[in-house]
Amino acid sequence: MPLITVNSIIKEYETAHALRGVSMEVKKGEWVNIMGASGSGKSTLLNIIGGLDSATSGDVIIDSVNIEKLSEDELAVFRREKIGIIFQQAHLIPYLTAVENVMIAQYFHSMADESEAKEALQRVGLGQRLSHRPSQLSGGEQQRICIARALINSPELLLADEPTGNLDRENTKMILELLKKLHSEDHFTIVLVTHDHFVSTHGDRILTMEDGHIIRDEPVNDLRS
Amino acid sequence: MKRRWFLYFFKRSLSQRKGRVAIASLAVVLAVSIITSMISITSGVREKLGSELKAYGSNIIVSPGRGSSFPFETAEAIRRIDDVEYAVGQVFTTARLGKESIEIIGLDIAKLREAGWRVSGEWPQKEGEVLAGANLKAALKIKPDEIVSLEGGRGRTDFRVSGFVERGGAEDNAVIMPMASAWRLAGVNGVLNAVLVRGRAGGLDNLVSEIKRGLPEVSVKTFRQVASAEESLLSKMQLLMSLVTIVVLFAAAISVASTMGANILERREEIGLMKAIGATGSGIRIFYLAEALLVGFIGGTAGFILGVASAQAVSRGAFGSFIPAQWYLPLASLIIGLVISAGASYFPVRDVLKYNPAVILREE
Amino acid sequence: MLLNIIGRSFLNQKKSMALMTASIAVGTALVASLITVSLDVAAKVSKELRSFGANILVEPKVEGLADISGHKRYLRSEDIAKLKAIFWRHNIVGIAPFLKSDAVLSAGGKEGGVTLAGAWYEKEIPLPGEAGNFTAGIKTVYSWWEIKGRWPQGKDEIIAGVSAATQYSISPGDSILLDGRRVTVSGTLETGGPEDGWMFMDLAPLQEVKGLDGKVSRVLVSALTTPMDDFAYKDPESMSISEYEKWYCTGYVTSIAKQAEEVFEGSSARPIWQVAATEGKVLEKISLLIYLLCASALAASAIGVSTTMIMSLLRRVEEIALMKALGADRWRIITLFLAEGILIGIAGGLFGYLFSIGVSEYIGLKVFDSGLQQRAVLLPIAIGSAIVISAAGTVLPIRRALSIRPGIILKGAR
Numbered sequence A: 001m002p003l004i005t006v007n008s009i010i011k012e013y014e015t016a017h018a019l020r021g022v023s024m025e026v027k028k029g030e031w032v033n034i035m036g037a038s039g040s041g042k043s044t045l046l047n048i049i050g051g052l053d054s055a056t057s058g059d060v061i062i063d064s065v066n067i068e069k070l071s072e073d074e075l076a077v078f079r080r081e082k083i084g085i086i087f088q089q090a091h092l093i094p095y096l097t098a099v100e101n102v103m104i105a106q107y108f109h110s111m112a113d114e115s116e117a118k119e120a121l122q123r124v125g126l127g128q129r130l131s132h133r134p135s136q137l138s139g140g141e142q143q144r145i146c147i148a149r150a151l152i153n154s155p156e157l158l159l160a161d162e163p164t165g166n167l168d169r170e171n172t173k174m175i176l177e178l179l180k181k182l183h184s185e186d187h188f189t190i191v192l193v194t195h196d197h198f199v200s201t202h203g204d205r206i207l208t209m210e211d212g213h214i215i216r217d218e219p220v221n222d223l224r225s
Numbered sequence B: 001m002k003r004r005w006f007l008y009f010f011k012r013s014l015s016q017r018k019g020r021v022a023i024a025s026l027a028v029v030l031a032v033s034i035i036t037s038m039i040s041i042t043s044g045v046r047e048k049l050g051s052e053l054k055a056y057g058s059n060i061i062v063s064p065g066r067g068s069s070f071p072f073e074t075a076e077a078i079r080r081i082d083d084v085e086y087a088v089g090q091v092f093t094t095a096r097l098g099k100e101s102i103e104i105i106g107l108d109i110a111k112l113r114e115a116g117w118r119v120s121g122e123w124p125q126k127e128g129e130v131l132a133g134a135n136l137k138a139a140l141k142i143k144p145d146e147i148v149s150l151e152g153g154r155g156r157t158d159f160r161v162s163g164f165v166e167r168g169g170a171e172d173n174a175v176i177m178p179m180a181s182a183w184r185l186a187g188v189n190g191v192l193n194a195v196l197v198r199g200r201a202g203g204l205d206n207l208v209s210e211i212k213r214g215l216p217e218v219s220v221k222t223f224r225q226v227a228s229a230e231e232s233l234l235s236k237m238q239l240l241m242s243l244v245t246i247v248v249l250f251a252a253a254i255s256v257a258s259t260m261g262a263n264i265l266e267r268r269e270e271i272g273l274m275k276a277i278g279a280t281g282s283g284i285r286i287f288y289l290a291e292a293l294l295v296g297f298i299g300g301t302a303g304f305i306l307g308v309a310s311a312q313a314v315s316r317g318a319f320g321s322f323i324p325a326q327w328y329l330p331l332a333s334l335i336i337g338l339v340i341s342a343g344a345s346y347f348p349v350r351d352v353l354k355y356n357p358a359v360i361l362r363e364e
Numbered sequence C: 001m002l003l004n005i006i007g008r009s010f011l012n013q014k015k016s017m018a019l020m021t022a023s024i025a026v027g028t029a030l031v032a033s034l035i036t037v038s039l040d041v042a043a044k045v046s047k048e049l050r051s052f053g054a055n056i057l058v059e060p061k062v063e064g065l066a067d068i069s070g071h072k073r074y075l076r077s078e079d080i081a082k083l084k085a086i087f088w089r090h091n092i093v094g095i096a097p098f099l100k101s102d103a104v105l106s107a108g109g110k111e112g113g114v115t116l117a118g119a120w121y122e123k124e125i126p127l128p129g130e131a132g133n134f135t136a137g138i139k140t141v142y143s144w145w146e147i148k149g150r151w152p153q154g155k156d157e158i159i160a161g162v163s164a165a166t167q168y169s170i171s172p173g174d175s176i177l178l179d180g181r182r183v184t185v186s187g188t189l190e191t192g193g194p195e196d197g198w199m200f201m202d203l204a205p206l207q208e209v210k211g212l213d214g215k216v217s218r219v220l221v222s223a224l225t226t227p228m229d230d231f232a233y234k235d236p237e238s239m240s241i242s243e244y245e246k247w248y249c250t251g252y253v254t255s256i257a258k259q260a261e262e263v264f265e266g267s268s269a270r271p272i273w274q275v276a277a278t279e280g281k282v283l284e285k286i287s288l289l290i291y292l293l294c295a296s297a298l299a300a301s302a303i304g305v306s307t308t309m310i311m312s313l314l315r316r317v318e319e320i321a322l323m324k325a326l327g328a329d330r331w332r333i334i335t336l337f338l339a340e341g342i343l344i345g346i347a348g349g350l351f352g353y354l355f356s357i358g359v360s361e362y363i364g365l366k367v368f369d370s371g372l373q374q375r376a377v378l379l380p381i382a383i384g385s386a387i388v389i390s391a392a393g394t395v396l397p398i399r400r401a402l403s404i405r406p407g408i409i410l411k412g413a414r
């Protein structure tokens, strides 16, 4: 039984077709990378899987629940219990410090725990920036807060939209190590959108998108060889 | 525990956004203060304007039912009834001046002064000084301080005319003198021929029946001209003020709504993000409602104080006196502050929550 | 280009622009309708007060003591119409002549003397020197008179004051003898005043019966007046020529009385002070009250609009910073946002003015049963002040945005 089953999803905007019938499956504990040209529909797909957006038609079944059919409140519970998400842009609450931005996710999930939040920031290399506000941090640092926030509630499924887009090779490696560790030890399921071929060498599978379709689905190993 | 963290984030949000909270509060303070002051003035306008109408004079006339006079104490008894603003006794008699008979009105001269009568010449100060009506002045061709000699039931008495009154009524043909002088002239003592009563506008019918109950012997009449004039004017004014209050209420509510709405518009991203990381709709609503309630509380309290102060300033400006406080006003102000502030942020938040978080987050 | 950007910006910020425009429109509507009300309230209330009775009494001049007791002195009824030819003719809203006479009443087996007054109830008389008529009579002066039964029709019907009616056990519909002539009582009147003891009949037949053709004993006049002020209370006799002219040409109750006196031969006209004095005071209070309210509403709505503008623009600080980062100079940014503010001001002011017409009209109809005078002058004033207020509301946020280095804002500082 796959963790994620996406069934012929179509997403139409008034002016554009973002997804034109996408189907895919992700097994529990799998790490899937999505690649493709800009505008091909990667973020849209990720948002729909995360319950942040709804499809025009089609089903998204996660853990045998069709999330397209959930009510608003059930969706909120679904998001906080199952999903950790890293956005393409760093969305942070401007008046909260780094730690607080992580803690607020804990708060919505269950209980805010400052030491745990600090630890999470230390893991992404922000141990020295705990009480800075987003405007006082670099783009990469902001992105790392988002990663810490996404991981803090130990979600079953981590959705990441270009998590390393703003990072240098050193920090990218650090994040990838972190993800690898979560993947192998805690059996996180990861769906990661990236343009970076170095990043896509990690994980199990690569989906390639073009113009709202998945045009290729291949294992990582094949590519490497 | 959950609550502690709620408060924690709530406080952070307030303390980091002081400027905006202050602006929102300012909007609510102004809205509440103008509504409060309108309510306060509207509820006081009847009474205030009513007392301005005092100059219209008495609106109830009490006269002897049988015989032609009643004891002096009758006026006293009427004065004790609630809703009686004043009750003045009058003595009517006639006296001969030369060959002609003229009307004499005896009353408490000081009361005329209070009622705003104007005299040309001087008010009577001493014993034996009287006022004469304008027609008498023309008829006798006399000047202030001349002596007139009146012949009543007890023989002839000389009076000094200290001034003249012009009222456009029966007074213009009469000599007006202190009650004691009139009694002496007529040869009676301690009697009245009429009591002119001014009852608070609005409750005249009740007052009439109350006087009748207390004094079954007398005849009580409402002076329709004054009574209907006052009643209609006062109710018009009150209606006017009420309508203006409603308009002001509406305008103030819109003004708060747009300020708070702009505030929420600014925080769309924040709301979308909270939703994206798993906050429920009600959790988010409560978070912003809490802020709105706080703003409403500040606005309601400060608005009450400012509103009462401005109502009093307006009342002092227009009527020269303060408006009595209404017990419900603090409560009403607070509720208005809370309701418009909460309503003004509830709806925009609900509006943002309608969208998928992805849509909101993409906007930025 | 600037217009293009503004247009885009409007479309882009639909909600926020709508909020600002709505806020300004409502603020303007509030103030404009309050101004309309306050400018007209004195006139309306003054009309309202006029229905409460005459404020000028015209009687034959008193020459000697004998004139006071008897009522054998008369004015000429042909002079009545001349009241509508004086300088303040348009202010004269009611005229009621009375002819007082004594009569012998016999009804219900009783007989006695009563005061019989001849009057016009409601009579059209031609305007002097002009086409058209005007209405005179009791109904124009004592609109509050309530007749139990109905008003008389024809010369054989009369009204009886309640005291007289009670004394002689008369009720509406009864037939009685007045001076031996049979008449029908169509209704009874209760005023609480001396009229309660009188009988009223049509003026002309009474004049005929009494042989007093063209004669009336008093005329009550109801005139719209300017409230008395200190100047008005000065004795006209002691005024200089220019003062006298000013007094004569101001609609004080005293100067209108003076002009009425000049119209009636051998008359003396006096204000009925009980009515006249109160009126001025009440009008003054009401106008003052509304002005003060107007001022406080003005202040409140100006600040209310500013808070909305500030709040709305604060969220665009980022946009300003971006423009600055892209190389826009201060003036270009200021012009852009000011121009936006002005556009919003124009739209808000226009809507607000239109809205205020509805609001004040409704208030006028509801309270005074007639619409208020709408003043077109208010339109430019409304739009002008809306522009000033909305432009003022943009100053603070723009200053704030300009004073901050764009880098910090673009990174999300608020």
Ligand SMILES: Nc1ncnc2c1ncn2[C@@H]1O[C@H](COP(=O)(O)OP(=O)(O)OP(=O)(O)O)[C@@H](O)[C@H]1O
Binding pocket: A013, A014, A015, A016, A017, A018, A036, A037, A038, A039, A040, A041, A042, A043, A044, A045, A088, B362
């Ligand atoms: N709200 C919207 N209205 C109309 N079209 C939209 C909207 N959001 C996205 N699109 C379009 O949908 C398509 C897919 O967008 P999406 O963000 O998924 O692209 P992407 O693959 O993530 O691109 P990138 O790599 O640049 O982030 C794009 O062509 C985009 O223009």
Ligand SMILES: [Mg+2]
Binding pocket: A042, A043, A044, A088, A161
């Ligand atoms: Mg994308």
